[in-house]
Amino acid sequence: MENQKQFQFQVNMKGMIELLSEHIYSSPTVFVRELLQNGMDAVTVRKGIDESFKGKINITFEGDRLIFQDNGVGLTQDDVHQFLSVIGQSSKRGELADKDLIGKFGIGLLSCLVVSEAIVVESRSLYKDESVRWTGKADGTxxxxxxxxxxxxxxxVILDAKKAWRSLFKxxxxxxxxxxxxSALPIEVNLIEKGEVEQCLDGNPVWLDNGSSKEQLLDYGKEVFKMKFLDVFRLYSEAGEIQGVAYIIPNKVNTTATKEHKIFLKKMYLCDQATNLLPEWTSFVRCIFNSNALQPTASRESLMNNAVLQESKKELSECFKDYLKTLSITNPEILEKIISIHHMFIKALAASDNEIMTMFEDYLPFETNQGMMAFGEIKETYKNIYYxxxxxxxxxxxRIAGSQNKLVxxxxxxxxxxxxxxxxxSHAELKLERIAPNDILEEFEDAIEDSQRIENFIDKANKILKRHFCRAEVKRFEPKDTTAIYIANEDALTSKNIQSLSQTSNPFASTLQHFKKKEEVMPTLCFNQQSELVEKVMLIDDDELFEALINVLYVQALMLGGYTINKREMDTFNDALYQFMILGMSNFLPKF
Incomplete structure (x- = not known):
């Protein structure tokens, strides 16, 4: 191995800057975050030496030049060579590196080269009476x-704006x-321009102050999220060292809507998405919280999904549950409002948590054929409950179940x-049963009188309905003004869809034939013998008129059932209406 030589990788700094600006950082404004972070870390190190020390960051504006100055621990010449000049080398050392300092990756300063051709760093160290200037350029020198x-x-840190980014230096x-x-940093930040000083941050955010009142927190939430929230409560997690607040949204929330929060890591803003950290059922809140233990990804714009995050998720879930339990005692009116507005999310929680289900089951509203009803009202009013x-x-x-006094x-x-x-x-005393359309059909009364006439009607109707992959039945049921109902379980609907597609020019039509079941379940169009219109249709001898009416009743039943009407069915319906116009049967049309 005498001829073996060792080489070092070469870094293309221009390519590195492009990588940072186009793929790692989502916005060029992150250079502000990185400079705040470096200043905060330098001050944190100095406070570790002297607890009484008061740190600050001054940002001075000189035209297109920006100067970030901190009064932290400073850098020696050796520090500059070791930490500023080695890409990926973090200047955070010892116990502070993992616990107290924000920075982790040592490449943050390079984000400044996205907006400036060079970075000039001038520093005086607390440990050594010397001052050093380091100038780094985008070409790697x-x-x-x-x-x-x-x-x-x-x-x-002195930056001169690139022409394209001058607006960011205003x-x-x-x-x-x-x-x-x-906004959450525990440090004073001042803006200085033409000798005028404006204190931008005072280091005391209201949501991190345990002494803040609910009114103060709600006012802050309104200012940040531009929304007047229903309520607010505290969030804590020991595993993630999380502290913050959660605001209850005052209106219904789409489950697929983007959940925007304010997440801080060691009091520096990280991201607005709590993916993997907050359970899906917490979508009815907006959160602001800080973590001192969770880890960021390389871009510092999201959280790493690791064991600490998963344990934090469990603890935050308990915060939500404890809040709801406390409300049931201290403020049931707010609880009722929350459940009324966000019952879908509370149901999701109750479905996975027996204690929550037991506590809130009576409050939970369900959509029924009798309107929206709380479960407590349902079980008090009905002995038999169907779903x-x-x-x-x-x-x-x-509709049919309602006429039979069934709650579904x-x-x-x-x-x-x-x-x-x-x-x-959990309620053995309740009769809670699953119901299907065929169960309703089986409870209908059989048709009476003139069985031969009914058989003839069914035979004639079946010849017409066959093209719709449907069969006819005649029963007696309420309400009487319902001429016919379309009854189909999932298997029947699947069979119908396959049948319909297999008869089209779809290139997969021949393949669909192989998916047909040997014993296909056909949907049923059940005619109501108690309907005056159906009785009249049974007496019609004109085949064209009979066919037109059966087609209209078929499509009408689909509409009443809330089914999608395909083009073929719509064409059939329109043809039937045209037939009525020709025959002059306007008085015979069913009412919709």
Whole structure:
């Protein structure tokens, strides 16, 4: 191995800057965050030496030049070579590196090269009476020189804006970004321009102050999220060293809507998404919290999904549960409002938590064929309670079941079937049964009188309905003004869809034939013998008129059941109406 030589990788700094700006950092404004972070860390180290020390960051504006100056621990010449000039080398050492300091990756300063051609760092160290200037350029070169002793211990970072990013160096823009990224930092930040000083941060955010009142927290939430919240409560996690607040949104929330929060890591803003940290059922809140133990990804714009995060998630879940339990005692009116507005999320929680289910089951509202009803009211009013997990089935049976004085719960929404089945297991005294359209059909009375006429009607109707992959039946049921109902379970609907597609020019039509079951279940169009219109249709001898009426009643039943009408069925309906116009049967049309 004598001929073996060792080489070092070469870094293309231009490519590195492009990588930072286009792929790692989502916005060029992150240079403000990185400079705040470096200044805060330097001050934290100095406070570790002297607890009485008061740190600050001054941001000075000189045209297109920006100067970030902290009074932290400073850097020596050796520090500059070791930490500023080695990409990926973090200057955080010892116990402080993991516990108290924000920075982790040592590449944050490079974000400044996205907006400036060079970075000039001037520093005076607390440990050594010397001052040093380091100049780093985007081409990968850097210079180090000793300079006269600076007046104060600390570090200056001097940036001259690239032409394309001059707007980011304006006072208002910098102030906005300082407040965005650093609003929770426990440090004084001053903006200085033409000798005028404005204190931008005072280091005391209201949501981290345990002495803040609920009114103060709600006012702050309104200012940050531009929303008047219903309520607010505290969040804590020992595992993630999390402290913060959660605001209750005052209106219904779409489950697929983006959940925007304010998440801080060691009091520096990190991101607005709590992916993997907050359970899905917490979508009815907006949170602001800080963590001192969770870890960021390389871009510092999201959280790493690790064991600490998962344990924190469990502890935050308990905060939500404890809040709801406390409300049931201290403020039941607010609890009722929350459940009324956000019952879908509370149901999701109850479906996975027996204690929550037991506490709040009577408050939980369900959609029924008798309107929205709380479960407490349902179990007090009805001995027999029915439910269906299929929205199609619910649409078919809700009206007919109502006429039979049956209560049917629409359990087609997320978590509702699981929740109802849990309620069924916990309430042996209740008769909670799953119901399907065929169950309703079986309870209808058989047709009476003139069985031959009914058989002839069914035979004639079946010849017409066959093209719709449907069969006819005649029963007696309430309400009498319902001429016919379309009854189909999921298997029947699947068979119908396959049958319809297989008859089209769809390139997969021939393949669909292989999916047909040997014993296909056909949907049923059940005609109501008690309907005056149906009785009249049975007496019609004109084949064309009979066919037109059967087609209209078929499509009408689909509409009443809330089914999608395909083009073929719509064409059939329109043809039937045209037939009525020709025959002059306007008085014979069913009323919709």
């Amino acid at each position: 850097y210079e180090v020189e000793m300079i006269p002793l600076l007046d104060e211990v600390g570090t200056k 006072r208002d823009e910098v102030k906005q970004n300082v407040l965005f990224y650093g 269906t997990p299929s929205l199609d089935d619910y649409r078919q049976i809700r 719960i629409n359990a087609a929404y997320s978590y509702e079937t699981d929740l109802i089945e849990k309620l069924k297991r």
